[in-house]
Amino acid sequence: MEWEVITNSETFIMTIRLIIAAALGGLVGVEREFHQHPAGFRTHLLVSVGSCLIMLLAFYGFQNYISGHNPETINFDPSRLAAYVVSGIGFLGAGTILVQGYTVRGLTTAASIWVVAGIGLTVGAGMYLPAIITTIIVILSLFLLGKIDFGFLMKRKKRFIYLVVEEGKSPLSNLIKVVESYSIEVKGIKTEKQKLFNDKSMIEYRLYVEYEDKEAIIYLADHLNKDEFVHQVYLDGK
Structure with a gap:
């Protein structure tokens, strides 16, 4: 009975989601680290965990406030914080893009950071399967497609x-x-x-x-x- 109470507690749920977000984001970062790109393991892990944390804040951070007020007078939308993450993560991606002459490098790493933010948000919302599938797709595309010469x-x-x-x-x-x-x-x-x-x-x-x-x-x-x-x-x- 005590174990069921622990596993159903908000703290346990949030901890598990943060760990999963760190693991999935880190996996993508390992591939970038292996190919010596500017944003590697730590950057992707932090972006994923941070995005997950903000999503958890959107879901759980305002419950006490809502419970103490009339629900009809509160306009609460958890997706707002997620939207800010998706748009605000661009400054990190921009930092990985290098322009040399007419050649642009780092676009793939910038895209992977953006996707990792989405993975973190998805885990924070409790949608584990889509997050895992997305992580697998991203790693395969980065690792395998990078070896194909078109x-x-x-x-x-x-x-x-x-x-x-x-x-x-x-x-x-x-x-x-x-x-x-x-x-x-x-x-x-x-x-x-x-x-x-x-x-x-x-x-x-x-x-x-x-x-x-x-x-x-x-x-x-x-x-x-x-x-x-x-x-x-x-x-x-x-």
Whole structure:
């Protein structure tokens, strides 16, 4: 009898919902953490738990107030707080979006944060099955679909461009703008500091790019070779 009282208590219900929200949000965050995105395990867990807490507040936080007043004079709508969470979570998502030249990165992570907020709200409302199903769908889409290369549909080619530039003289953002001006998309970037060359500190940028026009990559190499601060330009030979 005592166990039934405990399990039916509001405190127990809220605790279980917060734990479930943390677990589901954390699962999505693990995938983002694995791929080294700006918002990882802790961010997704906190967003999910926070959303769940606000939903619990909407359901349970005003019961004492309502019980002490005439219900006919109170306009109570628990969905209001949920609506504020959904719209307000955008500032976190915006923080994960990076713009480099004409390329935008972080949109998927921003979307996952937004979905995790919805998962937390759903758990807070006691809808466990939809929250679990959504979590499974999100993880599968992030993990599996991220491995599928759709470039073959557009007949796009891939290769590395290696640039050795003088440190501090030619910003990476400017180089990316030049690359993208030739309709070449930068998909990945790696940097490595080189030894001094004629008393000058050098940096090697390795740009993993996608493109359609074969001649564009040649014109780009010619363009970069004319930059006084770019000391070396070479392709991976594919």
